[in-house]
Amino acid sequence: MNIQSGTVTTTLAPANPWALVPPLGNLDAYISAVNRLPLLTHEEEQTYARALKDNNDLDAAGRLVMSHLRLVVSISRQYLGYGLPHGDLIQEGNVGLMKAVKRFDPDQGVRLVSYAMHWIKAEIHEYILKNWRMVKVATTKAQRKLFFNLRSMKQGFKADAAAADAATHRDTLSDREIDAVAEQLNVKREEVIEMETRLSGGDVLLDPAPSDDGEQAFGPIAYLADAAHEPTAMIESRQRDYLATDGIADALASLDERSRRIVEERWLKVNDDGTGGMTLHELAAVYGVSAERIRQIEVAAMKKMKKALAEYA
Template sequence: MSTSTSLQPLGNLSPGGNLNAYVQAVSGIAVLSQEEEQRLAEDLYYNGNLDAARQLVMAHLRFVVHIARSYNGYGLQMGDLVQEGNVGLMKAVKRFNPEKGVRLVSFAVHWIKAEIHEFILRNWRIVKVATTKAQRKLFFNLRGAKKRLAWLTNDEAKAVAEDLNVEVKHVREMEGRLSSYDATFDAGENDDDDSSYVAPAHYLEDKRYDPAVQLEASNWEETNVNGLESALEQLDERSRTILQRRWLSDSKATLHDLAAEYGISAERVRQLEKNAMNKIKTMMLAA
């Protein structure tokens, strides 16, 4: 069964449209008895009967509305929460095994809440407040534990941490994320000169293409290149060649390559390379 199953008996009603009419419609759908649910679930599980799946989904839409209402307060449209919950319900119906001996609603609660949780975390804030599984658990539990707008006291934060089996610092961090807010990057159309300066666009400008910064970077690079060339010229020929072959050539030579070429050990080549590096560093710092 696809999660985009059409709920035909509702006609054109959807939670994204007239929510009140939708709620009234799904409330009028009869609740299945345990025997009816078992028969439909077995028909779907063993025979793949999509009409049985549709009836199971339709009969449980009222429960999705009930669960979605418990997430009111995140600044999201209730209709969107119900729609996401419906997706979770259809996933649950698809995976429901009638041989487990539990009612569908008990099994479906996890799937319904999971879809709503994902939707809230994707849309509640532009900047994600929770990314790991532990952060998500803390996010929803802290939202439920924090009944007032004031910051948690030290004792309250400690109690929440103990209840959720996390560190107090993680509770404080999540509390800070919950208390933050999204801001537009640019100034609003109606903002005047006295208030528009607070928009991030005015103090988070990209300085990478500032002519002064580019000129400074260019001068710094030129100074380093000239300094390196001057320092290399002051080395003896063998040390200079070793550095050029080891670091400034497209096809870099190995210590063993140079050892064979000069008739010395690879360790001696490494020593010459290190001494040459130190001399160049000293000369460039003194320049």
């Protein structure tokens, strides 16, 4: 504050550029706010760009970014046809704008708006390719070019057909149109056909939500799962195999000779006619004891084997 000749003059510090767009409740309010931000003159842009380059002035970077936010909004509108949220497109475009501001060289003789358009579009393109489908649709430079031009070219073909009163024009490309796209974009016609098929196909919900009547809707998840190779099932199967071989052998080895033979004859042997092994009475005759005594020996042996198998498991 200065006092000169009885008058009071106040010198205000520059406003914080990052506070020019306060937190807003919805996208429309944000777009309205950025459209009201003042544009920089060429001289102002050069001044701020040099301050950023020479002195790493973050306030200067902020003013360069804020004055071009409306450019991001304008460019992002061109990509609304991919079904992604407009706010997300703007956010990714803003990332590209900040990258452009960081790399901008005022000595190149171009305006920031021309330089930033490339970075904004590149960031939005990358976001669309990563999020438009779970499975990537474009991995090479030629495929990316095809991806982002095929939709607009199809619209052009439809417009030409409408002008020629071709009411029966198909949604899919004709052979002539496929050849025209392939020639113009310098790709194979097979790539045009594949890309059109993938772009026209919708996403499939693997696990549909239950219907209104409470019944579970059938979805691909029902037949995509491979229960035979599910980790828990594989571990349980391996454990059963071990118990049926090494486990049983170790459990039998813990028994005395008579108990082991009784268990083997009763449970592990099968006659040629498919029937089981020896009966209690047949074993009783072999050992000269009662059938009840054979049953008692069998019960005790089975308990001992269960204990051994539990320890083995």
